[in-house]
Amino acid sequence: MHMLQLSKRLQAVAELVGECSVAADVGTDHGYIPVYLVAAGKAQRAIAMDIREGPLSQAREHILQYGLEQAIEARLSDGCLGLKPREADVIVIAGMGGALMQRILMQGEEAAAAAEKLVLQPQSEIASFREFLLRQGYQITAEDMVREDGKYYPMMAAKFLGKDAYGTVRNAGKEDIADLFESRIACKFGPLLLEQRHPVLKQYLLSQQKQKQKIQKNLKANARQNVAARTEELSRELMDIERALEFFAGKESGL
Incomplete structure (x- = not known):
């Protein structure tokens, strides 16, 4: 079986995942990310999750096509609600509006906060989404941006530090870091994208x-x-x- 070829956007998302034990893909659609991660040996197991049975059945077809049914579970779930805390060390949420992703992270806060890494690719409301992460106690640990078919796609990896993390950083005198992330310009365009001169x-x-x-x-x-x-x-x-x-x-x- 040939290796699954991802789009430029999804390939960049997969690169941010890196290597992990279990990856959960929220809103998996066709299941491309879980199939790629397991087939490429980047994840030992994966959970392909979607709120609708239609996309999930398409994901199941791809999982069977690549003979990965022992390593990838297709699971009906509204956001992260069908995921237990620490069941996945990496949670991927990609290709949705920023407001919807905020709702998913708020409703599934227990599972999201317990993950080692979140890989997030909001399609809209990107500045307010970055600000939301900061206010909710998440640290943006990596960022990337790709251009595909004339559109620009920023994406990020984040980790939950705790609701009081923002205040702790400021009180520790590390105000330069806090100010960078608090800055409207940084939230609008990406603090690490700017820092890297992407x-x-x-x-x-x-x-x-x-x-x-x-x-x-x-x-x-x-x-x-x-x-x-x-x-x-x-x-x-x-x-x-x-x-x-x-x-x-x-x-x-x-x-």
Whole structure:
């Protein structure tokens, strides 16, 4: 049987998982991630989880196709609710909206907090999702970003440190770390992506800058009263992009 070829996005998600004993994939869809992780020897066992029977039956087909039914369980579950604490050392939640992922982590907090690692790839509300992780006591331990079919996909690994972890960091005098993660710019674009000067993030920032400058120019050309608020909003967004781009010029102060 040939090795399963993942999309660029899912391959990057799998790379963030690394090696583990048991991986749980929440919202598994076709079961690509669990099949890949077990077939590649990155996970000894996996749990493919989905709230709907349809995607789960497709996942079962893929599991059988690769002869991995002894190592991968397909399980009907609403988010992490069907997962016991410490049943999986890595939990993957990828390809959903950030608000839905927040709900999944809140409802399945016991299992999520007990995991060694969470691998998360929100499709939307990314800035507020990063802020949510911080406020809930999770530390972002790694970040990556890929571009596929003209779209940009940021993703992250996180670990639960405890609800009081944020306060502890600040009180220990390590305010530079806390401030970096608290910063609106860091939450918007990714603290570790900025720190690494990630090339795909730079590509994204330059693309957004060009797009927003073009919109701003068109709005100014049609200088009507009712576009003033949108013009101001674009100016703020462009300022944020410029501040993020300073990292790539090596000007790290003022984040």
